[in-house]
Amino acid sequence: MTTTTDRADALAERLFGATLGALELFSVYLGAELDLYRPLAEEGPLTAGGLAGRAGIAPRYAREWLEQQAVAGLIEVDEADGAPDDRRYALAPDHARVLVDADDLAHVAPFAHMIVGIGAALPRVAKAYRTGAGVPYAAYGRAFRHGQGHINRPAFARELPDVWLAAMPDVVARLETARHPRVADVGCGQGFASVAVARAFLGAHVDGLDADPASIGDARAHAREAGVDGRVRFIEADAGELADYGPYDLVLVLESLHDMADPAAALAAARAALAPGGTVLVVDERVAAAFHAPGDEVERTMYGWSVTHCLPSSLAEQPSAAIGTVMRPHTVRELAGEAGYGGVEVLPVDNDFFRLYRLHV
Numbered sequence: 001m002t003t004t005t006d007r008a009d010a011l012a013e014r015l016f017g018a019t020l021g022a023l024e025l026f027s028v029y030l031g032a033e034l035d036l037y038r039p040l041a042e043e044g045p046l047t048a049g050g051l052a053g054r055a056g057i058a059p060r061y062a063r064e065w066l067e068q069q070a071v072a073g074l075i076e077v078d079e080a081d082g083a084p085d086d087r088r089y090a091l092a093p094d095h096a097r098v099l100v101d102a103d104d105l106a107h108v109a110p111f112a113h114m115i116v117g118i119g120a121a122l123p124r125v126a127k128a129y130r131t132g133a134g135v136p137y138a139a140y141g142r143a144f145r146h147g148q149g150h151i152n153r154p155a156f157a158r159e160l161p162d163v164w165l166a167a168m169p170d171v172v173a174r175l176e177t178a179r180h181p182r183v184a185d186v187g188c189g190q191g192f193a194s195v196a197v198a199r200a201f202l203g204a205h206v207d208g209l210d211a212d213p214a215s216i217g218d219a220r221a222h223a224r225e226a227g228v229d230g231r232v233r234f235i236e237a238d239a240g241e242l243a244d245y246g247p248y249d250l251v252l253v254l255e256s257l258h259d260m261a262d263p264a265a266a267l268a269a270a271r272a273a274l275a276p277g278g279t280v281l282v283v284d285e286r287v288a289a290a291f292h293a294p295g296d297e298v299e300r301t302m303y304g305w306s307v308t309h310c311l312p313s314s315l316a317e318q319p320s321a322a323i324g325t326v327m328r329p330h331t332v333r334e335l336a337g338e339a340g341y342g343g344v345e346v347l348p349v350d351n352d353f354f355r356l357y358r359l360h361v
Helices: 004-033 039-043 048-055 059-071 092-099 108-131 137-167 168-178 192-200 213-226 237-244 263-272 298-315 329-338
Strands: 077-078 088-090 182-186 205-210 232-236 248-254 274-283 343-346 354-360
Touching: 004 092, 004 108, 004 237, 039 048, 039 088, 039 092, 048 059, 048 088, 059 088, 077 329, 092 298, 108 137, 108 298, 137 168, 137 192, 137 213, 137 248, 137 274, 137 298, 137 354, 168 205, 168 237, 168 248, 168 274, 182 192, 182 237, 182 263, 192 213, 192 232, 192 248, 192 274, 205 213, 213 274, 237 343, 263 274, 263 354, 298 343, 329 354
Parallel strands: 182 205, 182 248, 205 232, 248 274
Antiparallel strands: 077 088, 274 354, 343 354
16 A cells, blocks of 8 residues: 555655756756757767857856756767767757757757746746736746747647648638638737748738737747748737737637636637638647546646746736636637637647637637
């Protein structure tokens, strides 16, 4: 039988493992923020001095970081028993997919930036717990904004056009055959979904809306870099203002509905902004249909984001529905009904983290 001591030891080991994971995520943040991984992938093997010169960092820091990364098994080292300054390090192609390649579906390094952003805001989050107030999205800073935008970038770049929209053949046909189809991306963040739609449908014009001015600035820069800024515009506006910019053939609400203070009003605005025969697609977290505990790793992850970021951020605007990250299917149906939709269809798309809802007018 499991004893009290066994349970205590198991939890202590679990928290030790979490500490190790957090520290290694911080080291990944340093590698990504200082662009240390790319030269190791493209030019390696490199010595500490070689990496320091290419990345513009101090050689002693380069050496310590390289040793830590090798000990953690993230990068490879030649002749580990050699003199410290002579050891040569490289990043293998399979690990480069995770740590460098921004559009690869294996690219989860941006989690590190999200964790750093949350860590910087945690004192404000603790204060909010005592007062019942919220913590504005901007308080989580550039690190979180970068992490959130880039953790979704691979799915938006690869799965949104080819898998998610493909699950609605009539919508794809409309986007491909209409003269100038119009698409809205509500809560667009750094704009990667808007860019992906513009690239996939060359006749489409896309409006990305977000209330965060810094995100809109990032999105405009990303559209310029992608060469689609002539067909994509980013508007600093609340989701409830969408009808002012329509009508749209397709309205996307991707990974943002649960963060909104008034999600029912946002869905009503999306419905009002539709052109005749238009479609609203909501993509949100694939959480369990009902609460149960203990939960699986996806459920634990979503609650982790919720208690540290999504709930405090949504409470920064009052009144707030205060949904949090864990938005279950029945909640989406309730919000859609309140917003005047006739029904909600869960699309048959297999994804570990996202569930797709097509809202029927």
